[in-house]
Amino acid sequence: MKTPSILDREVKRGSAEMLILALVEDRPRHGYEIAKLIEQRSGGVLQFHVASLYPLLYRLEKRGLILGHWVERPSQRRRRFYKLTNAGQEILKEHRLTWKEFFAALDRVAGINPA
């Protein structure tokens, strides 16, 4: 499958935030899980690697949208899990609305329906 690198970067820049927030909405997840889920659910179109994912996670954490904490489970290495904060919830809602309006506009103009 072709992976247009420009799209990749653009999408990430604009939407990565929302993707991450959405993924930790139901339950806390660690970094690798987030990266994997994005790749899986996008059918490989969207990819996050170490270099791009973590700076973003740290930035979100710094802005108070997610909260990371170390969790240890028996017979596993300890991992850092991130969960959505209340502030993150609000931002996610805003993001969803913006994107919805954006796609509605695209659809009206060019007949693209994301659903």
Next chain:
Amino acid sequence: MHDWKNEIREALSQLALRPLREVEIVEELGQHLEDRYEDLLLEGYTEDEAVKKTLSEFRQSEMIRDLRELERRHLEPVELGQEPRSSQTAGLWEDLRYAFRMLLSQFGVSLIVIITMGLGIGVNTTIFSTLELLAFRPFDFPNQDRLVRIFERQPDTSVARGSVAPGNFADWREQNQTFEDLVAIKSSNFDLTNGSQPETLPGNFVSTGFFNTLGTPPALGRTFSAEDNEPGRSQIVVLSDGLWRTRFGADPQIIGRLVKLNEETYTVVGVMPKHFGYPVDDSQLWVPLVPDPNDRSRREHNLRVLGLPRKGISLTQATEDLNRIAIRLQSEFPDTNRGRDVRVVPLVEDATRVVRVAVPFMFISVLLVLLVACANVANILLVRAAAGQRDIVIRLALGASRARVMRQLFAHSLLLSILGGGLGLVLAYFGIKALQTMPQDFSMFIPGWSKMGIDQTALGFNLGISVLTGILCGLLPALIGTRVEINQLLKDDGPSVLGKGSSRATRWLVISEVAFSVVLLAGAGTMFRSFQTLLHTDFGIDATNVMTMQLSLSGERYQAAQSRNNFADALIGKVSALPGITDVGLATTVPLGYVYNRRQVTSIGSTLLADERRLSVTFRIVTPRYLEAIGTPLRKGRAFSEQDREGTPRVALVNEAFSKQFLPGKQVIGENISLNNGERYEIVGLLANVINEDLEDRADAEVYVAYAQEPVRNIFLVTRSDYISDALVQSIRGEIGAVDSAVPVFKVKPLQQYVEERLSAKKMAAYCLGVGALIALMLAAVGIYSVVAYSVTQRTHEIGLRIALGASRRDILRLVVGAGLRLVLIGGAIGLVGALVSTQLLSGLLFGVSARDPLTLAGIISILAAVALFACYLPARRAMKLDPLNALRYQ
């Protein structure tokens, strides 16, 4: 397997992150790469391919760019690589800010260090300043280091500090070849009449060379000169600063003013500066002692003699010179001078001889308190350093220069030390203030007490030692940290670097703290027991509700003996009639009253004693009911009665010490004795021994004679009553005034107060030692606690494992407390040995207790055990409550 973390670490190294932050990022990203690698293997990649692909996805430059932007604010504490020289000074300010932040972030520990240092410095400076002043610097005379006191000595009778006879003094003064001058002092009470109210003041007759010999110039006017020895010129007086201020309102025109002393007119010629006081601190005035050129009397020994040896003359030379004269006088005047030679002692040494007994132990105590404080500071800092060392090593590993890390640690230690030192200074200031509030009547007998202040040397010494300890211990982790293998430490669960060395050091510090505390506790405990024993011994008097006041029957009016007897009878009659008064007596001296009278016994029965065998005894003239008033029990025979008057045979009472010394195994009552006033007395009663000068010395031989047979001018009025109140004292004074309003009344004091004053020096010693010991004990407890608590933290994992494997809480308690108590036991044993040796130094101060008092030692061992158990129990309780799951995960 590929070392992912190393890749990440290298990439991050250019960011200079906070060490802990860096460790977190390395761990998180490392796991991500590891997960990715394993997934790739599962997808069918070979190991090499998997590594290659994982690394290719780890796009360092992109990540570093993003992280740099994000993590920029965490950069400040760590500097990378070698710094340019120009930034060194700019860094100092940074270092101080860093130190301050560190101090705040470890507030509890910092506070303990500061308080420990403050207590150590403050208490030590106070005690040391006191001792130094009392033992070595009692005077402020320019010539004090050269001045000597000169005594007549009678080696045969063990009189070593005898006063000097005027005849001998005159010969020494004229014939010596080694002294610039010899001066004599004769203390006396002076009645100052200034307006209507007479006042009796302690003053002195002094040789005209007195002030020049001491070297102190007057504050106003002049002192005496040789011309003042001329007849007619000697009616002059020099006043003390205190007298000038209180009685003359600090009148600047005082010079030339006429005053009445003992009903004679004197001219004020000078005023001495503040704090000048000799022979006692509260000396109020000095008048010339004009020698009568024809007076060569050698029987009355009543002069205190000071000498100023010529420059370059040694003590031995001066002594030999005077003894040459003394030996000639022995053969020239065998009657009076047989067996008498001369003893020369440096003035300061003589004045401080009582205090010096306590000095060795006091200095040891002070040193031990300081050592305990330093050990504690070292202990806390080392324990904390062991905990914080990872941080330091990581920073070093990340390239911070060793110098920079050292500087930051130095700044931190310095800040702690400065704060501790400041607290110490404040404590020392208030400590000295507290000591200065000791009763005046007590302190006036300690030369130099009024000059008490913080001793600069002591303060400097204490500050120096404490600051040095603080800084050394603060720097230690950096010194050790730079020697270790950095890579090893960077492993997440690397072992503690300071670990072994520092915990051994802290254990030894605790052991020595405990040992020092035991020595101090033993000293304080022994002093305290001695003090208790002293309080509960029989002084031969009963001081409860006894008032004393001094009266002086001066002037023409009391020239005749009959007039003095009339006054005594009238006074006793009037005061006895006051409500509440049970007994009234008069006496020339009272026990502990700072006034002493001695006479020599010249014959016992029919045995005439040769001059050199004549021993002096304490001599007291009393009225019949004095014994009841003061509370001295009569053992045998009778007391004086109204029938013992002038014209009837002279009678005397003696005490048990007298009977033991002069009449061993003989019938005391009915025996006759003669004294050196030429009178012969029949002993009619035997009294209990009483204390006179020293509380410890009750073996003073005493003779009491009847006032009616020898009425004298200077007397104490002693009253026993049901209670003591101001109103009662006022009515007694009223009755004295009613008999004769011109008789001065002074030193109005309860007898109990005289006792308290004598106790206060011992109280002070016990108090100083006690405070020192308590502080040492407290510090040792903190030391034990911090070491045990730290070891619990270190062993959390192990303890969790033990609990998980079925160890009971009691096992854990035993484990933790046992480890702490082992240190206490070792320290306690070493301390006991030290205590047994060092309390010997106290034996000169002890009364009725052995320096190796088993009860005291048992007591301090129990106190120490209780405190140590408590200090160990607190961390043990925390260990017992550990959740094994959490503990096992703890690193």
